[in-house]
Amino acid sequence: MIGDRTTRMEEQGEGGVIRVRWIPKYTAMERVFHWGHTVTFLALAMTGMILFFPLLRPLAQGEGGYLVRLLHRAMAIAYGTLPLIYIILEPRRAIMSLKSVFKVSRYDIEWIKGMIPYYMFGRHEAMAPQDRFNTGEKLNAVVIILGSVVFAITGLLMWFGKGVLPIGAFQAMVVLHDIAMIVTVCMFIVHFFLAVVHPLMWAGLVSMRFGVTSAAYAQEHHALWYYGPERAEEIYEDKKAVRKAEDQSSVD
Amino acid sequence: MSRVAMLIDESICMGCRGCQVACKQWNDLPGEETYNWGTYENPPDLSPVTWTRIKFTEVEQDGNLQWLFLTEGCLHCGTPACVEVCPTGALKQDPTLGIVTLEPDLCNGCGYCTQFCPFGIPRLDADVLSVEGKAYKCNFCQDRVVNGLPPACVKTCPSGAFDFGDREEMVAKGRSRVERLKQQGFPNANLYGEHEMGGLGRLYVLKERPSLCGLPENPQYPVLADAWQEVLQPLGTLAFGAAALGMLGFWFVARRNIGMEDVE
Numbered sequence: 001m002i003g004d005r006t007t008r009m010e011e012q013g014e015g016g017v018i019r020v021r022w023i024p025k026y027t028a029m030e031r032v033f034h035w036g037h038t039v040t041f042l043a044l045a046m047t048g049m050i051l052f053f054p055l056l057r058p059l060a061q062g063e064g065g066y067l068v069r070l071l072h073r074a075m076a077i078a079y080g081t082l083p084l085i086y087i088i089l090e091p092r093r094a095i096m097s098l099k100s101v102f103k104v105s106r107y108d109i110e111w112i113k114g115m116i117p118y119y120m121f122g123r124h125e126a127m128a129p130q131d132r133f134n135t136g137e138k139l140n141a142v143v144i145i146l147g148s149v150v151f152a153i154t155g156l157l158m159w160f161g162k163g164v165l166p167i168g169a170f171q172a173m174v175v176l177h178d179i180a181m182i183v184t185v186c187m188f189i190v191h192f193f194l195a196v197v198h199p200l201m202w203a204g205l206v207s208m209r210f211g212v213t214s215a216a217y218a219q220e221h222h223a224l225w226y227y228g229p230e231r232a233e234e235i236y237e238d239k240k241a242v243r244k245a246e247d248q249s250s251v252d
Numbered sequence: 253m254s255r256v257a258m259l260i261d262e263s264i265c266m267g268c269r270g271c272q273v274a275c276k277q278w279n280d281l282p283g284e285e286t287y288n289w290g291t292y293e294n295p296p297d298l299s300p301v302t303w304t305r306i307k308f309t310e311v312e313q314d315g316n317l318q319w320l321f322l323t324e325g326c327l328h329c330g331t332p333a334c335v336e337v338c339p340t341g342a343l344k345q346d347p348t349l350g351i352v353t354l355e356p357d358l359c360n361g362c363g364y365c366t367q368f369c370p371f372g373i374p375r376l377d378a379d380v381l382s383v384e385g386k387a388y389k390c391n392f393c394q395d396r397v398v399n400g401l402p403p404a405c406v407k408t409c410p411s412g413a414f415d416f417g418d419r420e421e422m423v424a425k426g427r428s429r430v431e432r433l434k435q436q437g438f439p440n441a442n443l444y445g446e447h448e449m450g451g452l453g454r455l456y457v458l459k460e461r462p463s464l465c466g467l468p469e470n471p472q473y474p475v476l477a478d479a480w481q482e483v484l485q486p487l488g489t490l491a492f493g494a495a496a497l498g499m500l501g502f503w504f505v506a507r508r509n510i511g512m513e514d515v516e
Contacts, residue, residue, distance in 0.1 A: 120509060172476060189499060
């Protein structure tokens with residue numbers, strides 16, 4: 001069967017202890033950046049929603065409102081400068097990651113097709129080979145990056161453009177800022193679920209915490225990254241052939 | 253008490269600016285340094301400490317000079333956009349009197365009201381970096397009106413250009429006044445504020461078209477205020493709820509179908 005334990009890199013060590021081969025996935029800088037961005041994103045979402053939801057109105061009033069608005073701006077500066085600092089510290093890796101995030105291939109389409117069977121029903125064979133970032137992570141990154149650009153432009157214009165900008169333009173900035181907020185927060189909820197809560201992706205959180213992932217996990221979830229494109233393609237075709245044969249036999 | 257309004261007959265106003273002084277005196281607002289910029293109009297603009305002010309407009313028509321006055325200040329819309337966009341509830345519309353008031357204790361200086369007012373009335377005193385400060389505008393002398401007194405500007409006006417009372421009554425008075433003006437040779441005379449923005453709490457009898465006097469000819473409720481508050485806000489709440497519930501449901505289904513023994 002596909003995904004059988006014997007094909008994995010784990011070896012039974014002495015006394016049946018499974019020896020896991022850990023391979024590096026994220027650098028320390030990448031992880032610091034990721035978690036820094038997470039913390040500032042959440043702080044921004046929470047302080048921003050105080051002005052967005054009428055229910056949270058008491059928190060927006062008077063002196064407390066000053067604090068909320070000041071925190072939102074302080075966090076926004078951190079949120080905006082973090083990626084710039086990261087790019088300066090690890091320019092080559094940042095560009096590599098950006099390129100891979102914006103690269104679309106047929107595997108991405110197949111990932112989207114196989115998403116429900118895989119994540120909902122545990123059909124491992126439905127998974128198209130993925131790069132270091134899978135399609136979901138790439139989608140999350142694209143939405144957050146584009147959203148952040150919208151946040152930065154509209155936010156800076158609202159902060160410094162009040163009274164300078166024509167009021168119609170200012171109003172549009174408020175609305176665009178909120179649309180970006182709704183889209184990115186929804187994306188965050190999905191990303192949180194898949195990366196932290198979902199049982200299949202336990203290793204995602206581990207690798208973002210410790211920077212490493214098990215070879216077995218990389219083989220299954222990031223075949224394109226682990227094996228390289230040619231070998232990954234071969235394995236994927238084999239998998240598909242076996243699945244087809246299995247489906248045939250079950251029909252017969 | 254029903255909805256109140258002030259009726260300002262700009263054909264009677266003589267531009268003495270007594271209303272400006274009375275407003276500052278009653279609301280305890282400091283004076284501003286003024287300067288000569290070629291007109292009697294001063295201070296040059298409304299500000300956090302100047303809530304009402306007479307605008308002087310010189311218009312030349314057929315070789316005749318017209319000196320038009322306009323007492324600027326909050327127009328107390330029947331459908332106030334500032335109240336809808338205010339995230340703190342500092343801006344309120346009095347349910348019986350219909351006047352739009354701003355409670356400084358609640359204001360956090362976000363300035364949305366200054367950006368959504370179709371007349372551009374509220375003024376913001378907030379610092380860009382420390383973000384501290386508040387918005388200010390005419391409160392229709394709420395403290396006087398609820399106690400049965402006319403607003404300070406109305407009380408002080410020596411020419412009798414201001415009238416104050418039940419809004420219906422003010423509209424009727426304004427209409428008859430416009431008729432008189434038309435008979436007297438002002439064919440463009442009109443009553444401003446009868447229907448604009450849900451009916452204004454500050455009605456003007458104007459000798460000329462509103463645009464000549466410095467008022468928007470056809471003020472519109474900002475579409476984006478509704479798009480934001482009436483569409484985007486419920487939609488956002490719905491989206492967050494749907495995303496969270498969807499993921500929760502997803503988790504329950506996934507938990508039943510995915511055997512942890514398959515997970516490396």
